Structure formats: C-alpha cells, structure tokens
Amino acid sequence: MTTSDILRAALVGRLTENGTLTDAAWAKAATAVPRELFAGSYFVPIEGSTPTGYRTVHPADPGWLEGVYTDQTLITQLDGRTSPEDAGEQSVTGAPSSSSTLPSLVLDMWQRLGADAGHRVLEVGTGTGYSTALGAHRLGDRNITSIEYDPLVAARAASALRAAGYAPRLLTGDGLDGDPEGGPFDRLIATCSVRYLPMAWLRQVEPGGRILVTLSGWSYANALALLDVTGPGEATGRFLPGYTSFMIARPHDRPPRPVLALLPGEERASRIDPAKLDTWTGSWVAQLAAPSAERMGSGGNQILSDVATGSQARTVPDAAGGWTVVQRGPLRLWDRVETAIEAWQGAGEPQQDAFGITVSAAGQRVWLGSADGPGWDLPV
Numbered sequence: 001m002t003t004s005d006i007l008r009a010a011l012v013g014r015l016t017e018n019g020t021l022t023d024a025a026w027a028k029a030a031t032a033v034p035r036e037l038f039a040g041s042y043f044v045p046i047e048g049s050t051p052t053g054y055r056t057v058h059p060a061d062p063g064w065l066e067g068v069y070t071d072q073t074l075i076t077q078l079d080g081r082t083s084p085e086d087a088g089e090q091s092v093t094g095a096p097s098s099s100s101t102l103p104s105l106v107l108d109m110w111q112r113l114g115a116d117a118g119h120r121v122l123e124v125g126t127g128t129g130y131s132t133a134l135g136a137h138r139l140g141d142r143n144i145t146s147i148e149y150d151p152l153v154a155a156r157a158a159s160a161l162r163a164a165g166y167a168p169r170l171l172t173g174d175g176l177d178g179d180p181e182g183g184p185f186d187r188l189i190a191t192c193s194v195r196y197l198p199m200a201w202l203r204q205v206e207p208g209g210r211i212l213v214t215l216s217g218w219s220y221a222n223a224l225a226l227l228d229v230t231g232p233g234e235a236t237g238r239f240l241p242g243y244t245s246f247m248i249a250r251p252h253d254r255p256p257r258p259v260l261a262l263l264p265g266e267e268r269a270s271r272i273d274p275a276k277l278d279t280w281t282g283s284w285v286a287q288l289a290a291p292s293a294e295r296m297g298s299g300g301n302q303i304l305s306d307v308a309t310g311s312q313a314r315t316v317p318d319a320a321g322g323w324t325v326v327q328r329g330p331l332r333l334w335d336r337v338e339t340a341i342e343a344w345q346g347a348g349e350p351q352q353d354a355f356g357i358t359v360s361a362a363g364q365r366v367w368l369g370s371a372d373g374p375g376w377d378l379p380v
C-alpha cells in the first residue's frame, strides 16, 4: 500500500465513523479515487488574516498529501484567474473561484442525490474533477456529464480525469444552459450555487428526476435544496439541514458596484434586532426578502445596498438600546427584510430545512413551512 492508499483509507474510515458515508458503493468510490491527482497545488487560508490571505501548498511541500486527505476544501483558483502556481511563494488575497470541495460534502451530496445504477447524471461545476471522478467510478463514464465554465479549470480537470482512468462526457461552457445535446438526465447535481433554477435544467431533467443545488444570492447566504421534477419545467422540493455553501455560478454573481456612499434618507426605529442578519438563517431570510441587495456591516450596524436600483438601508444602534434605520431609494429594503424576519421569528426561527421551493414557468417561490405559508419570489 502507498502512503496515499493509507491516508485515503483512513479518511474513508473517519467519514464512515462520523456517519457521513452510509452507502457502501460510495465508500468504495472514495477508497478508489486518488484525490491528489485532482488537487495539484492548492491555497490554504492564513488564520486570522483580514482580508483572508492565502498561502500556497505545492506537491513537493511537506504535508501536501496529508492536506489532500484532510476533510477540507482545497482552493485552486482565486478571482477567476489566480492559480496557486501563479502565486508562487507570495501570500495572496482574493475570492475563491474554483476548488476541490471537501470530501464529506461531495460524498454527502452524491448520496442525497440518490443516483443509482443506470441513472444519467449532469454535474454543473467540474472544478478539479474530483467529484466527477467519484460519480464516474460509481455510475460509469457513460452516465456522467460534467460542465465547467472556466476553460483553464476544465482543461486541468480533463487531464486529471484521464490520468485517473475516467472518461465521462466533459463540456466547457455555461452549465446554467445544461447540456441540450446530451440530455435528458435523471439527476442534476450542482457544485456552484444559483440565484434561481435555470429553466434549461427543468427541461433537461426528466419528470421523476431530481435536482440537488445550493440556492444563494448577492448577499452570499446559502441553502441546499433537493427538488423533484414533477413535470416539464416544474419542480418542488425542500431545503436540507446543515450549513452548505458554494461559490455562486459565475453568470449569477452580482454586478460590480461603484464605491458605496452612505446617503441620508427616511429614519425610523427598527422593529427587529439587526444582528439577526448575522445568523446563518437570518441572513438567508433577509436575502430572500431583498434579493438584489448586497449586505455589508454586522451586528447593529447593517448596510443593505440594492445593486439594481441604488436603494439603501442602514441601521445604527440608538441611545435607548434600540436601532434606527435609515432608508432611501425606490425600494424600502428594511421594510421588506423586517417583515420577512418577523414572519420567520413568528415560526420560531427555524433553520433552512423548514423552507421549501416550488418552480414552474410561472415563477419560482421559496416558502416557509408549506407552499401556502409565507413566501418570497426568486429573481428569475
């Protein structure tokens, strides 16, 4: 046995013991696929740095292989252009734009997708190709199609997959369009997040099929949804428990905005504690209520800036222990967020798994509790 085999078996053992790996066939795939073939050099965040700085770990560095078999995400690109090879020995900053997702999440998602022998699967976001290789091992090359947006990332994944002995159908392009020539599919799994479900997916996944995707938005709050396709262009599903987040699909990312100037506006007292927006689910609810807004700030000092209309809302603590909100522009962002947060609080502040989603040609709606409960339209 090589060191790689030993480390891989140990990781599979840990993921089995902690209850992540429950399906023997996926455990077999994880035992067979050498993650190091897909990782190459990677970025590691420098603890305590603000903004987050990254150092590079190269294959010749001590600890590189151990890092590959730690249950962590290996960042392989920043800002859509900087690879660890480009960074050399310098520490760098930037927004992660490609990675090998942590193995526990990849395997958990494959298991939740319920992909079985004979299912044709479309993966959106090939990244390093590691998750694609697991799928190809478990389901067979013929049943896996994977799409990557970034041509350099796609080329690296293609050669890693070849080196590992897998030959799934690989496409370079916008995975939000799906694969019109290759479908239909029984399952779709996305390892980048979206603001709304692309209608192409709903047409290419057959009724009775499933879609597993993280919904995110311009405030970068996330929730993982599992949808059943109920008819052509129609799906319904629930959000799953846990804290899954993925980088947003490049065409769904928010447009750049000019430097933010905080301007005067209408003032009133806030009915909710703005710090609720710092919580995992509070930030998600706020994003549902104001989907074209970017959220900045923290605690009592929240700032919402609407990318589409220039509307603003900001909160400041007041002398009486409450908060004043200042709003301006055509959208009263805080009014919307406040109403949504109050509805969520009224339901006992549940996490994302209390929410569901309904999609049809008429629109896409995320709801709380049941389809006739409080709901928010996605910005399709």
Ligand SMILES: C[S@@+](CC[C@H](N)C(=O)[O-])C[C@H]1O[C@@H](n2cnc3c(N)ncnc32)[C@H](O)[C@@H]1O
Pocket (backbone or CB within 6 Å): 097, 098, 099, 100, 101, 106, 124, 125, 126, 127, 128, 129, 130, 131, 132, 147, 148, 149, 150, 153, 173, 174, 175, 176, 191, 192, 246, 247, 248, 249, 250, 251
């Ligand atoms: C988290 S990484 C993928 C991880 C990958 N599954 C793995 O195991 O290595 C997300 C990938 O999605 C890609 N991506 C972003 N937008 C996309 C789009 N519209 N279509 C296809 N891929 C996209 C990014 O370039 C990035 O490589």
